[in-house]
Amino acid sequence: DGGITQSPKYLFRKEGQNVTLSCEQNLNHDAMYWYRQDPGQGLRLIYYSQIVNDFQKGDIAEGYSVSREKKESFPLTVTSAQKNPTAFYLCASWGQGAGETQYFGPGTRLLVL
Amino acid sequence: DQQVKQNSPSLSVQEGRISILNCDYTNSMFDYFLWYKKYPAEGPTFLISISSIKDKNEDGRFTVFLNKSAKHLSLHIVPSQPGDSAVYFCAASEFGNEKLTFGTGTRLTIIP
Numbered sequence: 471d472g473g474i475t476q477s478p479k480y481l482f483r484k485e486g487q488n489v490t491l492s493c494e495q496n497l498n499h500d501a502m503y504w505y506r507q508d509p510g511q512g513l514r515l516i517y518y519s520q521i522v523n524d525f526q527k528g529d530i531a532e533g534y535s536v537s538r539e540k541k542e543s544f545p546l547t548v549t550s551a552q553k554n555p556t557a558f559y560l561c562a563s564w565g566q567g568a569g570e571t572q573y574f575g576p577g578t579r580l581l582v583l
Numbered sequence: 584d585q586q587v588k589q590n591s592p593s594l595s596v597q598e599g600r601i602s603i604l605n606c607d608y609t610n611s612m613f614d615y616f617l618w619y620k621k622y623p624a625e626g627p628t629f630l631i632s633i634s635s636i637k638d639k640n641e642d643g644r645f646t647v648f649l650n651k652s653a654k655h656l657s658l659h660i661v662p663s664q665p666g667d668s669a670v671y672f673c674a675a676s677e678f679g680n681e682k683l684t685f686g687t688g689t690r691l692t693i694i695p
Binding site: 474476496501503510511512514515518520529553558560562564570571572573574575576577579 | 589592595615617620624625626628629632672674679682683685686687688
């Protein structure tokens, strides 16, 4: 089954701690994305990568970092510099399907202890 | 600056009736538009898209209309079913750009 997996489903972060959210896809898509969803604010783009070993900042990149060492994987690190990390994080990739679109993973909810 | 706007945060519709969700955009460079459906604690799922060379696209119960001069698109769901209750996001991109700009979403509730 082709798709996007994100782990873990829930993640707890302590103050001053870095945490990494996993995103893996087996759709053979080149482009991958990280979004953050807050209540009433829709989806805001954190980082995106159009090809392996290359990535660009989105609209709210401060306090986050990414890597793209493999086509299948695009992990997101929420650093201690991100002062308000509590949110629902969504990973996506771009490709052809029923239409040209982004396909999303199931999401990771990050909570701060 | 919100380039894609969904001005109705919520909408309630009787089962069997038509649901109409609206979306406005300000960037005249957008030429590809999509609608996504999202259930709580899940990722959005793609519903339907339309390119700027068309003004209508249909897929089963879902129809998207695009009015380029008004920079407005709408999603019609008919007939509405209880399983349609979800948050709907519209999104837009510029030609050749695989980056999407999302609206803030409309929560649709179908009343049995």
